[in-house]
Amino acid sequence: MGSGKVEVQSIDFPKLVLGDRKCEHGVILKVVCTNICGSDQHMVRGRTTAAAGLILGHEITGEVIEAGRDVEFVSVGDLVSVPFNIACGRCRNCKERKTGICLNVNPARPGAAYGYVDMGGWVGGQAEYIMVPYADFNLLKFPDKDQAMAKIKDLTLLSDIFPTGYHGAVTAGVGPGTIVYVAGAGPVGLACAHGSQLLGAACVIVGDLIPERLAQAKSFGCETVDLRKDATLGEQIEQIVGEPEVDCGVDCVGFEARGHGKDTAVERPATVLNALMEVVRAGGGVGIPGLYVTGDPGGVDDNAKVGNLGIRIGLGWAKSHHFMTGQCPVMTYHRQLMQAILFGKANPAKACNATMISLDEAPQGYSDFDQGAAKKYVIDPHGLVAA
Numbered sequence: 001m002g003s004g005k006v007e008v009q010s011i012d013f014p015k016l017v018l019g020d021r022k023c024e025h026g027v028i029l030k031v032v033c034t035n036i037c038g039s040d041q042h043m044v045r046g047r048t049t050a051a052a053g054l055i056l057g058h059e060i061t062g063e064v065i066e067a068g069r070d071v072e073f074v075s076v077g078d079l080v081s082v083p084f085n086i087a088c089g090r091c092r093n094c095k096e097r098k099t100g101i102c103l104n105v106n107p108a109r110p111g112a113a114y115g116y117v118d119m120g121g122w123v124g125g126q127a128e129y130i131m132v133p134y135a136d137f138n139l140l141k142f143p144d145k146d147q148a149m150a151k152i153k154d155l156t157l158l159s160d161i162f163p164t165g166y167h168g169a170v171t172a173g174v175g176p177g178t179i180v181y182v183a184g185a186g187p188v189g190l191a192c193a194h195g196s197q198l199l200g201a202a203c204v205i206v207g208d209l210i211p212e213r214l215a216q217a218k219s220f221g222c223e224t225v226d227l228r229k230d231a232t233l234g235e236q237i238e239q240i241v242g243e244p245e246v247d248c249g250v251d252c253v254g255f256e257a258r259g260h261g262k263d264t265a266v267e268r269p270a271t272v273l274n275a276l277m278e279v280v281r282a283g284g285g286v287g288i289p290g291l292y293v294t295g296d297p298g299g300v301d302d303n304a305k306v307g308n309l310g311i312r313i314g315l316g317w318a319k320s321h322h323f324m325t326g327q328c329p330v331m332t333y334h335r336q337l338m339q340a341i342l343f344g345k346a347n348p349a350k351a352c353n354a355t356m357i358s359l360d361e362a363p364q365g366y367s368d369f370d371q372g373a374a375k376k377y378v379i380d381p382h383g384l385v386a387a
Contacts, residue, residue, distance in 0.1 A: 001052050002046075002052050002371075003045065003046030004044065004045065004046070005043075005044075006044055006056070006362065006363050006366050007363060008359060008362060008363065009096055009309050009358055010330075011055065011123075011127065013029075013128045013129060013130040014028055014068065014123065014130055014181035014296065015028075015131065015211075016068050016131060016182045017029065017131075022068070023068055023131065023133055024068035024069040024070040024071075024170050025068055025070045025071060025133060025134050025135060026067075026068050026131055026132055026133040026134070026135055027064050027066060027067045027068065027071060027073070027074060027131070027132050027135040027139070027188075028064070028065050028066040028067075028129060028130070028131055028132075028381065028384065029060065029062030029063060029064060029065065029082070029129065029130050029131075029132055030062055030063045030065050030128070030129055030167040030380050030387065031060060031062045031125060031127060031128055031129060031130060031157075032061050032062050032063060032079065032149075032152065032197075032260060032382070032384050033060075033061040033062075033063070033080075033152060033153075033378050033379065033380060033385060034057050034059060034060050034061070034125045034126050034127070034129065034156075034378075034379045034381065035057075035059035035156060035157070035159070035160070035161070035376065035377065035378050035379065036059075036126070036362065036365055036366060036369055036376075036377040036378075036379065037058065037059055037100055037160060037252075038186050038187060038188060038254075038369075039058075039159065039291050040056050040057070040058075040115075040126075040366075041366065041369060041370060042254075042255075042256065042293070043056070043116070043117055043365055044056075044370070045256075045298070045370070046258060046297060046298055047255075047296050047297070047299075048118075048293055048295060048296065048297075049117055049118070049191070049295040049297065050116075050117035050119045051083070051117075054117070054124070055115050055123050055124040055126070055127065055324045056115045056124045056126045057112045057114060057115045057124035057125035057126030057127065058084035058114040058116055058124060058125065058159070058160060059084060059117050059125070059156070059157075059159040059160045059161070060082040060084075060114065060125035060130060060132075060159055061069060061080070061081050061082065061152070061155060061156045061158075061159060061344070062079075062080060062125075062130065063078070063079050063080075063377065064076050064077060064078045064135075064139075064278065064387070065129075068135070068145070071136055072134050072136055072385055073136045074135050074136060074139050074141060075095030077145075077253075077319065078139075078142075079141070079142045079145045079148050080139040080140060080141050080142065080158055081139070081140040081147070081153065081155060081156075081158045081159050081334060082130075082132055082138065082139060082140075082251075083099065083138055083140070083159060083160075083163075083330035083331055083334060084113050084159055084160045084327075084330060085099045085100045085102070085104040085106045085111065085112070085327060085328075085329065085330055085331070086102065086112040086113060086114065086119075086122055086133065086134075086138070087099035087100075087104075087105065087112075087134065087137060087138060087331070088103075088104040088105055088121065088134055088137070089134055089137030089138075090104065090137075091103040093110065094137075097329055097331065097332055099329045099330065099331050099332075100326055100327030100328060100329045100330075101326070101327070105120050105122075105133075105206070105304060106118075106119060106120035107120070108120070111327055113132070113327075118294075118295075123320075125135050126359070126362060126379060126381075127359075127381065128382060129161075129358070130287070132318055133237045134186050136330075138268075140158065140331075140338065142155065142338070143335040144340075145277035145382055147342065148152075148342075149384075149385075151341055151342065152385055153349035153356070153378060153385070154341045154343055154347060154348055154349040154354075155302050155338065155352045156332045156354070156378055157348045157349065157354065158337055158341075158353065159279060159330070159331075159334075161187050161188050161191045161352065161376070162191045162194075162326075162337055162346075162348045163328050163330045163332075163333040163334050163337060164188055164191065164192075164289045164328040164330075165188050165189070165190070165191030165193070165194070165195045165250075165252065166191070166192070166195035166199075166253070166328075166333055167287070167289055167328035167329070167332070167333060167336060168182075168188075168192045168195075168250040168252060168287035168288070168289035168328075169182075169192050169196045169199055169201075169250060169287060170195075170199070170287070170333075171247040171285065171287040171324035172248035172249060172250050172284075172285045172287030172324070173247065173284065173285035174195075174196045174200075174201050174247075174248055174250075175199055175200055175201075175277075176194060176199070176200030176201075176202075176318055177201075177202045178196075178199075178200075178201050178248060179201065179203045179205070179241055179247050179248075180196050180201050180203070180204055180244040180246060180247065180248050180250065181205045181206075181207065181225075181233075181237065181249045181250070181276070181279055181280075181289075182196065182203070182204060182205065182206045182207070182222075182248065182249075182250045182254050183207050183249065183250065183252055183275065183276065184208060184251070184252035184253040184272070184290065185205075185206050185207070185208035185210065185213035185216060185217045185224075185374075185375040186208075186212055186252065186253075186301070187352045188252045188289060188290070189193055189206060189208070189213075189250075189252035189253075190206075190213075190216060190217060190324045190351045190352045190353075190376075191279045191348055191351065191352055192219060192250050192252050192287075192289070192345075193206050193220075193222050193351065194220065194346065194351035194352075196250075196349050197220075197221065198345065199342060203223060203240070203241060204220065204221075204222045204223065205223045205224070205225055205237060205240055205241075205246065205355070206222045206223070206224050206225070207224070207225035207226075207227050207233065207236075207276065208225075208227060209225075209226075209227050209228055209258065209264050210372040210374070211226070212372065212373070213372065213374045214226060214351055214353075215347040215374065216322065216351075217373040220254070220350060220351050223240045225237065225240075226262070227260045227264065228260075228264050229261065230261050230262065231261075232260075232281055233260060233275050233278070234278060234279050234339070236280055238386060244282070245279050245280065245281045245282060245296065246279055246280060246281065246334065247280070247284050248280060248284050248285045248286070248287070249279060249280045249284070249285075249286050249287075250276075250286070250287040250288075251272045251273060251286065251287070251288045251289070251290040252265060252289060252290050252379045253272045253290045253294045253308070254290030254291040254292055255269045255290075255291060255293055255296060255299075255304070255309075257269055257270070257271045257272045257290075258267070258271065259271055259273065261329065267300050268300075268301065269299070269304050269309050270309040270310045270311050270312075272290065273286075273288070273311050274310075274311060274312050274315075277312060277315045277316045277321060278315070279321065280319070280321060281319075282319040282320060283319070283321075284319070284321060285321065285323070285324070286316070286321055286322070286323045286324075287323045287324050287367065288323060288324060288325040288326075289328060290303070292307055292309075292325070293307055294306060294307045295307070304353070308317050310350070314349075315318060327333075340376075349376075352375075352376040353374055353375045353376060354375075354376045354378050355375040355376065355377055355378065356378050356379075356380050356385055356386065357377055357378070357379055357380070358381070358383070358386075359379055359380075359381070360381060361379075362377075365379070366378040
């Protein structure tokens with residue numbers, strides 16, 4: 001409703017409609033869980049061009065209560081995970097599994113998401129019900145509803161942050177025996193750290209400015225770096241692994257990054273990217289799931305306001321680094337990560353400290369998250385998880 005202000009309102013019940021026609025390929029979901037994301041927080045802080053009145057929410061898990069005529073493989077009663085990427089399944093990019101940049105769901109640019117600025121105007125899912133288009137292509141059905149509800153705090157993270165963190169690790173080159181530095185111990189950073197463990201990393205180092213979040217990273221076996229200290233990032237990494245470099249690094253912070261050491265009170269949006277190029281070894285990789293935007297009214301200068309940052313690309317070039325940016329294509333990973341959860345190989349809810357709240361408690365959840373709470377807030381709009 002404006003910078004720093006969110007509120008719960010009554011809205012119209014969703015319909016199977018797209019523009020002026022019936023959306024026969026869509027479904028209506030009764031939302032079981034919908035999560036507050038750090039990228040929602042960027043909008044609430046006024047750090048994007050999002051207009052007041054936007055219905056938030058792109059992390060959605062729900063039960064199908066109505067299906068369009070053309071939906072063949074999803075049925076009423078199914079419990080499903082909704083990738084935050086809205087994808088048609090028909091365009092060139094979708095056919096190449098680049099579902100984060102679908103060409104048909106947003107007239108302004110490639111890629112769409114629920115309840116997000118510049119992402120096609122789709123209604124968000126921090127609500128009791130939502131319409132999901134292209135249901136057969138988009139939805140991931142859980143094979144057993146009772147089994148899924150028993151692990152719902154983990155499975156709700158499949159809509160975004162677990163695949164997103166995992167994608168950051170995969171694209172950075174994390175694999176068996178690697179040493180990885182994860183910048184940021186918010187929910188995506190913690191999901192990335194857990195994903196790195198799942199990929200077989202020998203040592204996962206997580207850096208942050210907030211002691212509670214570093215403690216959360218330590219709770220599931222990560223090494224940590226306190227970026228408030230005067231010691232450089234490389235010096236602190238050397239204290240852990242014996243040399244001031246890592247095999248790969250992941251930026252889970254994004255454009256609201258702050259300086260390190262004495263500069264933590266100052267916003268420096270290129271800090272993380274430049275620090276990663278310093279500590280990642282020659283030939284290593286940098287995954288960038290952290291959000292960077294093309295419009296930031298609160299940017300520290302005119303360049304930052306349009307996403308133009310002072311990145312030391314010469315260093316990355318000299319070290320032959322590879323970089324991967326952009327939205328995670330959730331469908332590339334969510335089925336495998338679902339199986340890892342169902343068979344007890346992954347527990348992202350524990351790593352991210354998933355914390356259930358009601359829809360009415362969401363404004364307080366936003367406030368606490370903004371203050372750096374070491375939690376991933378999961379909204380339970382119908383009280384189904386609590387029950």
